[in-house]
Amino acid sequence: MSAAGSEGERSSSSRGRPSSRERSSSRERLSSSRITILSEGVFGIETAKTAASTVRYQPERVTSVIESRFAGRTVGETLGFGGDIPIVATFEEALAHEPRPEALLIGIAPQGGRLPEAWRTVLVAALEAGLDIISGLHFFFCDDPELAALAEQRGCTLFDLRKPPDDLPVGTGRAMRTEAFRVLTVGTDCNTGKMTVSLELQRALAARGVRAAFAATGQTGILIAGRGIAVDAVVSDFISGAAECLTLEAAADGGSAPDGGGAEIVLVEGQGSLMHPGYSGVTLGLLHGTLPQAMILTWMPSRPRIYGGNHGWVELPDLDEIIRRYEGALAWACPDVPGRVIGVSLATYDISEEEARAAVRHAREVTGLPATDPVRFGVAPLADAIIEARDAAVGP
Numbered sequence: 001m002s003a004a005g006s007e008g009e010r011s012s013s014s015r016g017r018p019s020s021r022e023r024s025s026s027r028e029r030l031s032s033s034r035i036t037i038l039s040e041g042v043f044g045i046e047t048a049k050t051a052a053s054t055v056r057y058q059p060e061r062v063t064s065v066i067e068s069r070f071a072g073r074t075v076g077e078t079l080g081f082g083g084d085i086p087i088v089a090t091f092e093e094a095l096a097h098e099p100r101p102e103a104l105l106i107g108i109a110p111q112g113g114r115l116p117e118a119w120r121t122v123l124v125a126a127l128e129a130g131l132d133i134i135s136g137l138h139f140f141f142c143d144d145p146e147l148a149a150l151a152e153q154r155g156c157t158l159f160d161l162r163k164p165p166d167d168l169p170v171g172t173g174r175a176m177r178t179e180a181f182r183v184l185t186v187g188t189d190c191n192t193g194k195m196t197v198s199l200e201l202q203r204a205l206a207a208r209g210v211r212a213a214f215a216a217t218g219q220t221g222i223l224i225a226g227r228g229i230a231v232d233a234v235v236s237d238f239i240s241g242a243a244e245c246l247t248l249e250a251a252a253d254g255g256s257a258p259d260g261g262g263a264e265i266v267l268v269e270g271q272g273s274l275m276h277p278g279y280s281g282v283t284l285g286l287l288h289g290t291l292p293q294a295m296i297l298t299w300m301p302s303r304p305r306i307y308g309g310n311h312g313w314v315e316l317p318d319l320d321e322i323i324r325r326y327e328g329a330l331a332w333a334c335p336d337v338p339g340r341v342i343g344v345s346l347a348t349y350d351i352s353e354e355e356a357r358a359a360v361r362h363a364r365e366v367t368g369l370p371a372t373d374p375v376r377f378g379v380a381p382l383a384d385a386i387i388e389a390r391d392a393a394v395g396p
Contacts, residue, residue: 031226036064036094039107043067051107053220055082063101064094103132115139134159136219161219162230171240171289180251180263181390184292185270192298194270197345200374204383213250213263243289292339294389300347301359343382344371
């Protein structure tokens, strides 16, 4: 069920559906190739989430970022992380930089997911130079006649991370059969760190010797993990089925297990928010497909209302009320194994450290749960909570 092995790719070596050998090769290219990131005019933590997350979690792959506003600076100077990765003004500069990139990553995934038309010339130039293209847009490059033909001609692969498999089932509750302990990240709003805390938890649990698997449900998570399904591009009837398949696959693969055994814990990346009128549907589908035994709630303290001007009329309820809504929405689907929120993950990058610590204290006081900003203060309290909940579910 990996995106890299779905119809979302097209290469010169395969007409039609890729073979299993080609899919394996494509996954390797997706997860490890050297990349330059196109983020012209939008490079920032919130405005270019795909770019920023790739820099945070796979900086060794990034040869440069294309953003003329900050040319001559480093990513570290611009974002506060990312080290000495250079920012250049043009694709030609990115191509000339050593080591030479092997792929061009579209660094944005805006609302509606359309391709900025001004970027097409850069895409053509990248394919002419023999680079693969990796995109998380809703606009599928493999369906574009000009780009698909050029990729075929030049032997390049077009990775459309959001293009879902064509054989997804309707959810039937199979996730409850996993031996692995299922954890889903859920949000007070969109873009509050659901992927970030999932990846930080996977690292922390692996460091403790726990076999933890990460199930990617968004384009950036798929890029980092090398597989997954972008559930916001799935027809609504099959969202829970997609989540179910991802959960089962992650449980079987074992995540960080060096011996290849099954996972002890599956961390499913959440999307959207039940509180968000635009994206609540995808969140509910994930909730009922994963049927988690535990949830981690993500919260951005600086947002009293839903993110985005088109939804600014929606005021967010208190944390304890949001928790009740998530647990209630899950309870009717799995009453015998009720999932619960066991911790709160904060995104505090836009406030001071003093304000951030006060927000963490507030979250703990309001919910009675462990809380932390996993990037700023470490993820240990949430990792502890997951292990404790897993042990309680397994029993003596």
